[in-house]
Amino acid sequence: MTDIKLYGYSTSPYVRKVACCLYYKQLSFEFVPVNPVENTQIRFTGQTQVPVLQIGEEWRLDSTPLALWLDELFPDRPLLGRTTESRKEILAVDKWISESLIVSGFKSVYEAPMNTRLRVMAWRLANIVSSQTPLPEEVRNAWPQLLQSAPFIKHMLRCADTTETAAEMRDRVGLELIQHLGGGPFFGERAEPSLLDFAIFPQLVFAYMVGLEDELFIAQVPEFRAWLERVFQFMPNNPLLVPDFMIVNPLELATANSAVA
Ligand SMILES: N[C@@H](CCC(=O)N[C@@H](CS)C(=O)NCC(=O)O)C(=O)O
Numbered sequence: 715m716t717d718i719k720l721y722g723y724s725t726s727p728y729v730r731k732v733a734c735c736l737y738y739k740q741l742s743f744e745f746v747p748v749n750p751v752e753n754t755q756i757r758f759t760g761q762t763q764v765p766v767l768q769i770g771e772e773w774r775l776d777s778t779p780l781a782l783w784l785d786e787l788f789p790d791r792p793l794l795g796r797t798t799e800s801r802k803e804i805l806a807v808d809k810w811i812s813e814s815l816i817v818s819g820f821k822s823v824y825e826a827p828m829n830t831r832l833r834v835m836a837w838r839l840a841n842i843v844s845s846q847t848p849l850p851e852e853v854r855n856a857w858p859q860l861l862q863s864a865p866f867i868k869h870m871l872r873c874a875d876t877t878e879t880a881a882e883m884r885d886r887v888g889l890e891l892i893q894h895l896g897g898g899p900f901f902g903e904r905a906e907p908s909l910l911d912f913a914i915f916p917q918l919v920f921a922y923m924v925g926l927e928d929e930l931f932i933a934q935v936p937e938f939r940a941w942l943e944r945v946f947q948f949m950p951n952n953p954l955l956v957p958d959f960m961i962v963n964p965l966e967l968a969t970a971n972s973a974v975a
Pocket residue numbers: 725726727728762763764765775776777778812866
């Protein structure tokens with residue numbers, strides 16, 4: 715068995731994406747929570763970005779290249795499809811996920827007024843991080859401000875369309891999400907699961923599962939509910955890397971876990 719370690723924080727969408735790829739491939743791995751302030755656990759990499767994936771003696775960065783690396787080393791259950799054409803198509807939609815779907819979440823937080831809603835959300839996220847790598851109280855208290863001033867988020871948003879508000883971006887991304895699912899059964903209208911499903915799934919269920927939202931609204935749309943059930947078959951009950959006690963709303967979908975070894 716190769717020794718696989720995933721370094722990161724469970725509040726990072728890119729880290730959750732890589733975890734779901736590992737679950738799909740049925741590769742056991744150790745999740746090493748990283749303290750986002752001190753980054754002690756990834757000091758050996760000489761940089762601060764997560765996810766970091768270590769396989770045996772080698773480590774690499776960046777969620778999409780990590781998925782390509784996983785396919786290279788463990789070709790069963792491919793994440794990038796089975797042909798050059800499908801790989802190209804998957805990478806194009808994956809770029810949309812990274813640059814629009816995920817960025818839209820960061821933009822909503824970045825542009826939000828510093829009100830109760832934002833603070834409650836940010837403190838909950840700080841608690842989740844702190845449950846895995848304890849943070850000093852002052853740091854947890856400052857999480858709402860820290861989220862709005864994190865340099866990597868500012869950098870990410872500089873690359874996004876600045877003429878669009880966060881609300882406009884959310885609406886656009888919602889419509890594009892529906893288009894990318896198309897007729898299914900998996901994202902990009904693919905017959906088999908791919909990187910796309912594992913990049914999207916943990917982001918759509920995160921807020922609900924950790925109790926930031928009371929309803930999983932997306933599951934009210936029959937096509938999305940069916941897709942969630944299809945993808946959940948390949949996931950453990952808690953695919954989010956957060957400790958089980960932080961799960962407020964377990965997913966109640968028909969086929970949980972049935973395909974997990
Ligand atoms: N393109 C990268 C983006 C990763 C990324 O933005 N990670 C954030 C957490 S969500 C991070 O590590 N930020 C801290 C830093 O870059 O120093 C990927 O797909 O993995």
